[in-house]
Amino acid sequence: MSNTFGTLFRIIDFGESHGSAVGGIIDGCPAGLELDLDFVNSELQRRAPSSDEFSTARHEPDSVKFLSGISNGRTLGTPIAFIIMNRDVKDDANANILKPSHASFVYMEKYGHEDNYGCGRASARQTVCRVVAGAIAKLLLQQYDVAIESYLATPPPPCPPDDTVGAKISVRVTGLPTGIGEPVYDKLDARLAYAMLSINAAKGFEIGKGFAAADMLGSEYNDRQTSGYRFLSNNDGGVQAGISNGQEVCFTVAFKPIPTLKQEQQTIDFEGNPAIYKGSDRNDRCVYPRVLPVVEAMTALVLADLLLQQNAKQLCKN
Numbered sequence: 001m002s003n004t005f006g007t008l009f010r011i012i013d014f015g016e017s018h019g020s021a022v023g024g025i026i027d028g029c030p031a032g033l034e035l036d037l038d039f040v041n042s043e044l045q046r047r048a049p050s051s052d053e054f055s056t057a058r059h060e061p062d063s064v065k066f067l068s069g070i071s072n073g074r075t076l077g078t079p080i081a082f083i084i085m086n087r088d089v090k091d092d093a094n095a096n097i098l099k100p101s102h103a104s105f106v107y108m109e110k111y112g113h114e115d116n117y118g119c120g121r122a123s124a125r126q127t128v129c130r131v132v133a134g135a136i137a138k139l140l141l142q143q144y145d146v147a148i149e150s151y152l153a154t155p156p157p158p159c160p161p162d163d164t165v166g167a168k169i170s171v172r173v174t175g176l177p178t179g180i181g182e183p184v185y186d187k188l189d190a191r192l193a194y195a196m197l198s199i200n201a202a203k204g205f206e207i208g209k210g211f212a213a214a215d216m217l218g219s220e221y222n223d224r225q226t227s228g229y230r231f232l233s234n235n236d237g238g239v240q241a242g243i244s245n246g247q248e249v250c251f252t253v254a255f256k257p258i259p260t261l262k263q264e265q266q267t268i269d270f271e272g273n274p275a276i277y278k279g280s281d282r283n284d285r286c287v288y289p290r291v292l293p294v295v296e297a298m299t300a301l302v303l304a305d306l307l308l309q310q311n312a313k314q315l316c317k318n
Contacts (some may be wrong), residue, residue, distance in 0.1 A: 005195070006301060007186075008308040009137060013129035015084075016120025018092070023083035024129045026069070026136060028308065031077030033140055035070055043135040046293040047128060060088050060125075064132050075136075082132055086125070090282070092116055097275045098267050101259035114270055124200045124284075127294045134297020137304035144307060146175040148299050150292045153252050159285060164258040166201075167288040169295050173238070173249035173303065180244040180306050187242020188249070188306060195298040196253045201287055204254030208237025223247075253295060255287045 004012040008028045015022025044062045062084055069080030095115045098104040103122035107113050138148065153168035181188030193205040213221055213235065223233050223240070231247055238249035260279035269275040284290060 005198070006305045008312070009140075009301065009305040011129070011133040011301065013126065013133075015086075015126065015129070016117070017086075017123030017125040018089055018117050018120050019086060020089075021083050021085045022125060022129055023081070024133060026080040026082075026133050028305075029069070029075050029077070029080055029136060029140065030308075031075055033075040033136070033143070035066075035073055035075060035136065036139060037073075039139065040064060040132060040135040043131050043138075043293050043297070044128065047131050047290050049290070060084075060086065060128075062128055080136070084128055084132070094277055094279075096269050097277045098270060099259065099277055100265050100267050101256075104270075108270060122200070124287075127200065127291075127297075130199075130297045130301070131293050134293070134300045137297070137300035140304050141300055141307070144175065144177070146173065146303060146307075148173050148296045148303075150295050150299075152288055156286055156288060162262040164261055164285045166257045167255050167286055167291070168252055169255065169288065169291060170252045171250070171295060171299055173299065176238070176244050176246075176249055176303065178244055178246040180303070180310055181239065181242045182306065182309060183242045186306075187239070188244055188302075189237070189239045189242060189251075191302045191306065192249075192251060192299065195302050196251075196295065199253070199255075199291070199294055199298060201255045201258065201291075202253055203256045205251065207239060207249075207251040209235045210237075210252065255291065258284050258286060 003014065004010055006028070010027045011024050013022065013024030041064070044064060048060065048062050064082050064084050067081040067083060069076050069078045095117060099116065103119040104116055107119035107122065111118060113119060141148070149172045150169055153170040156165045156167050159165040189207045192207065196202055196205050209216065209221065221235050223231050223236050225231055231245070234247045234250065236245070237251055238244055238247040260283040262279050262281065264276050264278045267275055267277045
């Protein structure tokens, strides 16, 4: 399995939805960064279940414990290990049923699992690790005056109480300097797309005008510049040739409906026999709003990693 993300600023995480804990190791964070624990916890609470109509009834305190890499409130430059205990774990009544549009079938085929406990890594529970690492990446980005904001691009459509719905999440990055991104295979927009599509239920990514660009003329699309190198538009979403151009980086991620429904679905069990699958209230009905800090975290991890790579190049020049 691929459980590591990043090149210089890296995270490797562990744990499953039904396990005793999840956690990870953040490697490559520079020494001397002030670790604002209140901020880290506030990011975790943004992801935690809430009273929102779309939120799960599973309640996890999501209290993070740091085990290494920090002293007197500052990073040491050594690996930062953390752990988050799972508290609200219950047996799954559908453990032996292939869940439609879940990881059940493909994990069975790839790893030989005989029930849904084996695909706990595919659960959105894993994203809590991303939020911890992303919060630290955000603190690093603050040193460069880079800010990340996410929001609901369009309102979710009406949804019956026993069904689910998708969402489009947009992101704006401000303060990112020019020159961030590594052509040709580590382009900024390519890395962002890779990061976003690694999030559970993500099915689409577009930057700038995105798919709408296919219906535009070059004369109306091109981001022309005037005196002082000022741009007259931002149809490219702040990235040209895979490198940041100093404008806002703007992109949108499309998420499919949560596949767990509180209505009966015809399926099969792990032995191929006909079965009925019906979810419970322990699942979200939409990724919004809990996915916002996850999207921001993955954005922060990409930017922190590429900024450190750019800084290393500058050091080499000097």
